[in-house]
Amino acid sequence: MESSLRPQLGNFSSxxxxxxxxxxxEDALGAKTAAIALIAAGRSRGKQLATDLSxxxxxxxxxxxxxxxxxxxxxxxxxxxxxxxIVQENEVIKVYISESLCSAGEAxxxxxxxxxxxxxxxxxxxxxxxxxLQGSHTESVLRGSTYDVFEFTALR
Amino acid sequence: MxxxxxxxxxxxxxxxxxxxxxxxxxxxxxxxxxxxxxETIPVAERDPPEVIQLPIEATVCQPEDxxxxxxxxxxSSTPLIHFEFIDPNLVNLIQHWEVLMPVSAANLEGILQxxxxxxxxxxxxALVSPDGLPLATSLPLGMDDERVSAMSAAMLSLGExxxxxxxxxxxxxxxxEGDKGTAVLTSCGQDAVLLVLASPSAKQGLxxxxxxxVLSELKGALSH
Numbered sequence: 495m496e497s498s499l500r501p502q503l504g505n506f507s508s509x510x511x512x513x514x515x516x517x518x519x520e521d522a523l524g525a526k527t528a529a530i531a532l533i534a535a536g537r538s539r540g541k542q543l544a545t546d547l548s549x550x551x552x553x554x555x556x557x558x559x560x561x562x563x564x565x566x567x568x569x570x571x572x573x574x575x576x577x578x579x580i581v582q583e584n585e586v587i588k589v590y591i592s593e594s595l596c597s598a599g600e601a602x603x604x605x606x607x608x609x610x611x612x613x614x615x616x617x618x619x620x621x622x623x624x625x626x627l628q629g630s631h632t633e634s635v636l637r638g639s640t641y642d643v644f645e646f647t648a649l650r
Numbered sequence: 651m652x653x654x655x656x657x658x659x660x661x662x663x664x665x666x667x668x669x670x671x672x673x674x675x676x677x678x679x680x681x682x683x684x685x686x687x688x689e690t691i692p693v694a695e696r697d698p699p700e701v702i703q704l705p706i707e708a709t710v711c712q713p714e715d716x717x718x719x720x721x722x723x724x725x726s727s728t729p730l731i732h733f734e735f736i737d738p739n740l741v742n743l744i745q746h747w748e749v750l751m752p753v754s755a756a757n758l759e760g761i762l763q764x765x766x767x768x769x770x771x772x773x774x775x776a777l778v779s780p781d782g783l784p785l786a787t788s789l790p791l792g793m794d795d796e797r798v799s800a801m802s803a804a805m806l807s808l809g810e811x812x813x814x815x816x817x818x819x820x821x822x823x824x825x826x827e828g829d830k831g832t833a834v835l836t837s838c839g840q841d842a843v844l845l846v847l848a849s850p851s852a853k854q855g856l857x858x859x860x861x862x863x864v865l866s867e868l869k870g871a872l873s874h
Contacts, residue, residue: 524811527804530782534800628783649783 506573509598516596516610529609533629536613543567543614544621553622556580556587563618575611578641580619585648587627589615590641597635597642604636612644619646757871758786765864771852772860773831776845777838777868778802785842802845806835823861836861839869 499505520528544550549562560580567574575594580587596608608631616629626649633643762775766788774789782803787795809824824835831849834857838844844865848857 523804523808527807527811530800530804530807534782534796534804537796626783 532609533613536610537617540614540617541621544618587646589644762788774847
């Protein structure tokens with residue numbers, strides 16, 4: 495964990511402010527443009543995170559990837575989300591997430607999709623596996639699922 | 651038009667009857683071809699030229715054939731197609747080419763590279779998915795294809811938003827003109843966005859024509 499970036503307030507900020515920024519960007523640029531930008535920002539962050547933590551060298555299995563990401567992004571890390579598990583089904587890698595930043599504070603039934611969180615997990619897994627992936631948010635806690643689920647397939 | 655572009659145009663309507671076995675391709679279809687190889691027919695007896703039958707003979711090899719030419723990079727799922735080019739009079743065999751088909755990143759990349767190298771004022775091009783992932787790129791050195799891709803998709807999306815908010819209708823293209831050149835973004839169907847970088851001396855009309863041409867080529871490749 496890096497040292498405190500602010501003397502009094504520390505490293506954490508309110509989700510309310512971050513989400514206001516997202517909503518404001520969506521309002522100005524449109525939801526699609528905002529999503530592209532936030533996913534790209536998340537991927538960049540995820541790759542950087544994986545590089546900084548030398549995750550690529552340390553990983554032997556998807557369980558280990560989940561454990562490392564849970565630590566880096568979870569309660570003891572940046573608190574972006576909790577990576578519950580990562581499983582592979584045929585060609586698809588599924589990442590199960592809870593308490594994601596993107597879904598926080600949203601009403602049940604909201605059609606909001608994870609963008610930055612999806613991108614961060616996406617970028618980290620791409621960096622760890624050394625493969626280009628296509629990612630999507632397929633299940634949401636806002637729409638009846640127990641977890642937010644991100645699915646990744648190899649980009650051909 | 652370059653040989654490569656010409657080949658790609660012809661591919662879309664290639665007559666499967668022209669596929670034939672050949673020694674260098676042991677996994678090619680074993681069924682004898684219905685028509686004799688044009689080289690074996692006396693010139694006087696050859697059929698009148700037909701656009702598709704005239705210039706191409708093709709053989710489809712399976713991916714395992716990659717072992718025949720281990721130095722040639724290809725994905726494990728991409729078949730290798732051998733093409734023999736015969737001149738318009740069906741007299742001389744002039745070249746033997748190989749192309750990786752069907753659509754793959756390498757295929758799209760080939761179209762872009764051909765476009766960039768064959769059009770003097772074009773400095774680079776990228777084909778991007780609507781959500782900002784690079785599908786194929788041929789960009790100048792130093793440009794990050796991931797960043798360029800995300801930016802391109804975002805720019806076109808923003809253009810569509812502007813078009814909608816300002817009641818400008820459907821957006822055909824977006825051009826950014828600077829003192830060091832032009833960047834033109836064009837929608838390439840539902841599946842892709844094309845970015846083209848051109849030098850300041852590029853003539854706009856010609857550039858748009860070239861873009862239109864490569865767009866149809868890319869759309870054809872994407873639809874396979």
